[in-house]
Amino acid sequence: MPKLPVILLLALVPFLAHAGKQIVHGKKAAKNFLRFMASVQREGKHVCGGFLISPKFVLTAAHCDKGGNMTVVLGTHNLKMERNIQIFRVVRKYRHPKYEDVLSGNDIMLLQLSKPVPLSKTVKKVNIPVKDKAVKADSACVVAGWGKNETRGRKVADLLFATVKTIGSKECQRAWDAVKVKLPADTICAGGYESNKGACQGDSGGPLVCSGLAVGIVSFNLLGNCDYPNVPNVYTQISKFLPWIKKTTKKTSCY
Incomplete structure (x- = not known):
């Protein structure tokens, strides 16, 4: 199985942005948020x-x-x-x-x-799950970070966040099948697919927060492309x- 040459350095992330320097198409987080x-x-x-x-x-x-x-x-x-x-x-x-x-x-x-x-x-x-439970598809979640706000963007000082929707595991794997990548079983997909929002380089490690609960960790995207690829962003499933x-x-x- 081929390895991705560039991995998402999501700082995730609260909520999660593409691994790198800042969330793509995100908003500046208020002081009392995240x-x-x-x-x-x-x-x-x-x-x-x-x-x-x-x-x-x-x-x-x-x-x-x-x-x-x-x-x-x-x-x-x-x-x-x-x-x-x-x-x-x-x-x-x-x-x-x-x-x-x-x-x-x-x-x-x-x-x-x-x-x-x-x-x-x-x-x-932030609270994390107390038991192993699947995250429902189409859930509105938040990802955040100090990563890039575009593929070749520059670092920013302010924390940005974006609202993204989760994607079912079967639909997500079908999308990644197109680039011949088999996803790990312990992952969640959200954003970066049929959407212009998500995490970027520098956002890796940040959280994916759904209903106040951190359920995922920004892991990787497609070849560091944040603008956006035809595959979802991938997060480690904390539960x-x-x-x-x-x-x-x-x-x-x-x-």
């Missing part, structure tokens, strides 16, 4: 999105692990503003043990922060990994 969004940074520069699921853990995509010193920025929607910014050192990265590449699935990673995040007016955690998440976070009694 307060769980995190900028995952390497050597002080934004590389992916993420989202706070407990005071000491941020959830993101496994393919966002590029080595180097990683930090997480919380408490602001504008990465250039110093006010309210909270920077946390990542003390340990828990990449799913079965992750190989985005097309093999398991594109999920937990980041353990150096200290508990104080929840406040600017920072909150498929609940046992691993609980086991991993329980190690520090912080979940």
